[in-house]
Amino acid sequence: EPEVTQTPSHQVTQMGQEVILRCVPISNHLYFYWYRQILGQKVEFLVSFYNNEISEKSEIFDDQFSVERPDGSNFTLKIRSTKLEDSAMYFCASSEERYEQYFGPGTRLTVT
Amino acid sequence: AQSVAQPEDQVNVAEGNPLTVKCTYSVSGNPYLFWYVQYPNRGLQFLLKYITGDNLVKGSYGFEAEFNKSQTSFHLKKPSALVSDSALYFCAVRESGAGSYQLTFGKGTKLSVIP
Numbered sequence: 001e002p003e004v005t006q007t008p009s010h011q012v013t014q015m016g017q018e019v020i021l022r023c024v025p026i027s028n029h030l031y032f033y034w035y036r037q038i039l040g041q042k043v044e045f046l047v048s049f050y051n052n053e054i055s056e057k058s059e060i061f062d063d064q065f066s067v068e069r070p071d072g073s074n075f076t077l078k079i080r081s082t083k084l085e086d087s088a089m090y091f092c093a094s095s096e097e098r099y100e101q102y103f104g105p106g107t108r109l110t111v112t
Numbered sequence: 113a114q115s116v117a118q119p120e121d122q123v124n125v126a127e128g129n130p131l132t133v134k135c136t137y138s139v140s141g142n143p144y145l146f147w148y149v150q151y152p153n154r155g156l157q158f159l160l161k162y163i164t165g166d167n168l169v170k171g172s173y174g175f176e177a178e179f180n181k182s183q184t185s186f187h188l189k190k191p192s193a194l195v196s197d198s199a200l201y202f203c204a205v206r207e208s209g210a211g212s213y214q215l216t217f218g219k220g221t222k223l224s225v226i227p
Contacts, residue, residue, distance in 0.1 A: 031213060033213070033214075041219070042217050042219050042220075045215060048213050058214065093156075099144065099161060099163060100146060100158045101158070101213075102158060103148070103155040103157070104155050105154055105155040
């Protein structure tokens, strides 16, 4: 069964550094998403991406964040200058159409 | 704004007994509703969805959920719990026809099935 994959599984970085989280969505899916879950809190929507552009973003997704689909398979989330409060589990998801989204295993980002 | 409430942080049930995990939601229009399960060190795994039609929807691993519009609820159920069902369960909602695909999640309910 096709799955969304994410790398790395755990990323440790220092405050102020740039990080790139990588995702490979399910191959025939057209819609891509990033969510995050701060420890002990709800899963929160960050951004959705369709047809090579951002279709929707939340208040969390400020100028420090960007997304890119650099080729036909990868979907990345970049945080330009990480802050302590960016520490969270980041989930990538994809969907074939408008309904159920399929999630990857997540990347745990720790900012020190 | 859309929101989801899962009133129970934890549900304990004996193996073989029926289980219910509760979810209520709030959206401006009609809802699309989803249940996801998360096992340790794994991502969110899709279980089932309600889009339209029959209020009782069936999903993976014998789970089902009942949509109740008047009570704005979408409780997850299973007739006979297995120890392997022990996991974290998330209810999610988005508004149909709103042009937004973002899911809003509840805080999750930890299900423990006791042998």
